């Protein structure tokens with residue numbers, strides 16, 4: 001199909017003015033990809049799909065959404081009313097809103113799988129360090145975008161979640177108070193906060209789109225890693241992206257859409273995990289909910305925060321737990337990439353994944369002394385994993401790596 | 406081998422989704438009563454609406470549902486005459502708003518009764534919780550909370566809402582009738598919390614059906630495109 005299209009006169013006309021043919025060749029039909037990628041390599045294209053869906057649904061939501069905390073009848077606000085209007089009166093507004101709210105969670109599911117893939121197969125190692133670093137930047141901006149977005153419906157969780165998180169900035173020395181007030185636009189979370197969060201919520205995903213472009217460019221310079229973690233060369237174990245991986249990604253998209261649409265159409269709140277129960281209660285600054293927790297995708301970091309008695313230490317640890325991701329390519333000194341040939345690293349990284357899930361569970365549940373201890377142990381391992389990596393090559397006996405696929 | 410992996414992932418994801426739906430313990434650990442509701446059952450929804458307008462609207466509003474909505478939603482499709490009778494002087498586009506002012510409510514009950522438009526989504530257990538609360542008025546076993554304010558299912562047990570259906574000390578013979586009223590109004594509240602939910606589920610079936618076929622076709626296509634790649 002693509003070949004036929006490229007033979008038309010219209011295409012020739014465009015090509016003369018844009019060099020489209022060279023781009024299509026270098027990026028698709030002649031772009032070389034290892035032939036042995038497994039389905040873990042599908043999550044990158046899925047992330048791109050979800051980002052697109054978020055931006056499209058978001059733009060339509062923004063046509064009807066009103067960022068105002070002014071009170072209306074029944075203890076509601078203009079913002080809450082506008083979301084309910086989208087749900088009830090706007091044609092297919094319910095679909096757009098559920099797609100967007102579920103999409104936020106889907107985005108993190110997909111991106112966390114994508115990151116886990118990179119860690120398991122050593123994709124962060126040379127020559128892909130910069131690719132990994134851009135990825136971590138994407139993760140941070142995504143978390144910011146989702147955090148800003150979660151305030152917009154102006155429910156109880158929106159309000160108190162934002163209050164708790166902006167409070168954290170207040171714990172930082174010197175600039176803390178200033179930063180906190182800058183974020184809030186005042187002394188407490190209120191109407192000015194809602195307005196600036198809306199503005200930033202619009203901005204961040206567009207920033208993401210640009211950075212994702214950089215991520216893909218960086219990828220196409222160094223090419224994909226593969227489950228064996230070995231270098232492949234054109235003609236030896238590679239196939240062109242198109243048609244092989246276009247069709248494989250399309251199949252992945254269909255499988256993903258099955259799950260996504262099941263949730264959107266049949267279980268959009270996902271039992272309170274994707275849209276929390278308390279967020280159907282309008283924000284009320286006089287009534288603290290019994291249990292405040294961020295949405296599931298931020299809970300691992302929330303547990304790290306809560307594992308320290310001192311708020312300042314907690315904030316610093318939380319910052320460090322994200323910042324240390326940037327250093328991963330430099331902490332890991334082993335020459336071997338894939339876990340398949342690194343028995344010790346393999347155990348460690350699987351334990352790391354379990355640890356993050358445990359951290360997430362602890363952060364989502366109401367705090368108890370046992371959970372706090374479990375969270376502290378998990379936090380310790382979270383950091384230990386990274387700090388042990390430089391010493392690993394001293395005692396890890398790696399298996400023989402094949403020299404071709 | 407590959408297909409087995411996909412299948413395993415699919416099974417894992419599905420069980421996660423089912424599990425997340427099943428986790429519906431009440432806030433303070435009391436098991437809720439199960440409400441028999443059907444949000445596609447017009448009879449039940451209309452009976453629930455009647456309970457709502459006759460009893461609950463003495464104190465509560467549901468401002469996101471308009472009188473016009475009672476006619477327009479196919480699940481309710483009330484006649485113009487029925488709606489005119491309900492609304493009295495209120496315009497068609499007005500929401501179902503109580504005549505009790507928040508100030509008076511505060512004086513009488515100590516609290517402003519919450520708007521019930523989205524209450525079914527705003528409480529864990531949704532309709533089960535509403536049903537349980539309405540039929541959960543008891544005498545306080547500890548004898549502290551005055552009669553009419555002790556509720557087995559309300560967090561903390563002390564509720565400011567005076568037993569609206571007259572559950573406490575009701576005649577044995579009325580149990581079934583009161584339970585039916587509580588379930589009907591729970592069904593109505595579950596419906597209005599998300600009035601496009603039935604449409605959503607119907608469209609969802611078509612969408613999933615289409616996606617199943619698409620997935621299958623793309624899988625076969627993928628296999629045929631990849632058939633010349635040797636491993």
Ligand code: HEM
Pocket residue numbers: 051054055056057058059060061062063065083097100101103104107142145146147149150151152153201202204205206208275279
């Ligand atoms: C990185 C991509 C994005 C993520 C992760 C994201 C996430 C979120 C989240 C978690 C919510 C709250 C959902 C809810 O509970 O209702 C939300 C709401 C919203 N978002 Fe986004 N969003 C993204 C992109 C966008 C874009 C590009 C726009 C367009 C301007 C946008 C506009 C809105 C609006 C208007 C709301 C409020 C309506 C509502 O709460 O449903 N979003 N977003």
